[in-house]
Amino acid sequence: MKTLEEIAAQLEGYDPQSLPVAQVQAFLRELVSPIQETQDVDLLEGLNRILAGDLICPIDVPPHDNSAMDGYAFAGVQLDSPQPLSLRVAATAWAGRSTLATATIGPGECIKIMTGAVMPAGLDTVLPQELAQLSPDGLSVTVPANVLRRGDNRRLRGEDLQRGQAALRRGQRLAPAQLGLAASLGLSTLGVYRRLKVACFSTGDEIVLPGQAPREGAVYDSNRYTLIGLLQGLGCEVIDLGLVADDPAQLRATFERAAREADAIISSGGVSVGEADHTKAMMRELGDVVFWRVAMRPGRPMAVGRIKTAERSTVMFGLPGNPVAVMVTFLAFVRPALLQMMGCTDAPPPLLKARSAQNLRKKPGRTEYQRGWVDTDGQGQLQVRTTGDQGSGVLSSMDRANGLIVLHHMQGPVAQGQSVDVMMFGGVI
Ligand code: AMP
Ligand code: MG
Numbered sequence: 001m002k003t004l005e006e007i008a009a010q011l012e013g014y015d016p017q018s019l020p021v022a023q024v025q026a027f028l029r030e031l032v033s034p035i036q037e038t039q040d041v042d043l044l045e046g047l048n049r050i051l052a053g054d055l056i057c058p059i060d061v062p063p064h065d066n067s068a069m070d071g072y073a074f075a076g077v078q079l080d081s082p083q084p085l086s087l088r089v090a091a092t093a094w095a096g097r098s099t100l101a102t103a104t105i106g107p108g109e110c111i112k113i114m115t116g117a118v119m120p121a122g123l124d125t126v127l128p129q130e131l132a133q134l135s136p137d138g139l140s141v142t143v144p145a146n147v148l149r150r151g152d153n154r155r156l157r158g159e160d161l162q163r164g165q166a167a168l169r170r171g172q173r174l175a176p177a178q179l180g181l182a183a184s185l186g187l188s189t190l191g192v193y194r195r196l197k198v199a200c201f202s203t204g205d206e207i208v209l210p211g212q213a214p215r216e217g218a219v220y221d222s223n224r225y226t227l228i229g230l231l232q233g234l235g236c237e238v239i240d241l242g243l244v245a246d247d248p249a250q251l252r253a254t255f256e257r258a259a260r261e262a263d264a265i266i267s268s269g270g271v272s273v274g275e276a277d278h279t280k281a282m283m284r285e286l287g288d289v290v291f292w293r294v295a296m297r298p299g300r301p302m303a304v305g306r307i308k309t310a311e312r313s314t315v316m317f318g319l320p321g322n323p324v325a326v327m328v329t330f331l332a333f334v335r336p337a338l339l340q341m342m343g344c345t346d347a348p349p350p351l352l353k354a355r356s357a358q359n360l361r362k363k364p365g366r367t368e369y370q371r372g373w374v375d376t377d378g379q380g381q382l383q384v385r386t387t388g389d390q391g392s393g394v395l396s397s398m399d400r401a402n403g404l405i406v407l408h409h410m411q412g413p414v415a416q417g418q419s420v421d422v423m424m425f426g427g428v429i
Helices: 004-010 021-031 076-080 176-184 223-234 248-261 278-286 323-342
Strands: 038-042 071-074 085-093 109-113 125-128 140-143 166-168 189-193 197-203 237-244 264-268 288-297 301-308 313-319 352-356 367-376 382-386 403-407 419-424
Touching: 004 021, 004 288, 004 301, 021 288, 021 301, 021 323, 071 085, 071 140, 076 085, 166 176, 197 223, 197 248, 223 237, 223 264, 223 323, 237 248, 248 264, 248 278, 248 301, 248 313, 264 323, 278 288, 278 301, 278 313, 288 313, 288 323, 313 323, 323 367, 352 367, 367 419, 382 403
Parallel strands: 085 109, 197 237, 197 264, 264 313, 288 367, 352 382
Antiparallel strands: 038 189, 071 109, 071 125, 085 140, 288 301, 301 313, 352 419, 367 382, 367 403, 403 419
């Protein structure tokens, strides 16, 4: 395992006093490694878990040729003639009931078939009910000319998934589609990585717990709530260590407990340059740690480190105190690092491109994450505007936003109408 110094030495032009966002991300990719422990979970407990091995199909899906429509199944070879085709209805095939004997269905005959029913061997085409002209006695149907091709409305065995094929890959995050897919293979459990344990606490003598009486000069702890929400959304097991006073003994006890119990520790506050507090001193005393000024806005000060105990090595993220900076640094750095630790190999969601509805000031040499609201203009094109005051303590700017406008490191000012990148907050699934 490389020391933090060794990781830093790999980064070209590494300057802890002005570290580009991309270098922070590169540093973290080196710092963290995936957990190894796996467990089997019930499919219904699998949402957001990370698959620990390739999932090989034990069966074909669908397991048999079947009808995609309610209608009449027949041998499509008879469609060669340009004339309407008249077929005698010889039997009925219901979904889930045993296959009809093939021998009974000859040329000039068809069977009435339900959606999902097994197609008897030799029959390969289905006339949908809505196109069928049934004779008055109900004993035969006419297939109109030129409405069907051989093979229409039949689902082939294995057309979704074939036995022996990898249906899902190790490292995939399980979303509803993946759970349904595993179920379609007849599986009721899946092998996943164990949940990542993440400890979280707030620091600062001015911070008080929500629910307590307000006092002069105090600020309510909001960071632990945004962070825990973000961690729960990722599917982590959260160890809530509450609010920790700026006191060496309490900080030591908190870091030591977190290092024993968690894979990662996230603290907020107390890492600013020149801050006269004990958080930084304790991180330094207990672990291998670096303190950075990141070339970004919001969220400049940040500490990253590692504490080792006999049982494990725990990654520390010391985030800034300002509430927007906490969320932004989490999304930009902590989230990808935690996903890597969780064993997730999914590509990050792509940034969205939207037209800026206004001019945006921006200096090259730092990355800015402005809170934005994306919607569509009168022509149906995506546009984005910032959500008012962009101060790093203005948490309401996050509430009013549905994404972050990412103004990249070397990017300059943006003129109204130019396209910008947006990291959207929510996907649908
Ligand atoms: P710091 O990085 O500790 O200097 O904190 C920067 C700013 O963030 C200060 O105004 C703090 O009051 C504020 N802050 C720190 N921790 C929290 C917290 N847990 N919840 C809300 N605001 C905080
Ligand atoms: Mg502080």
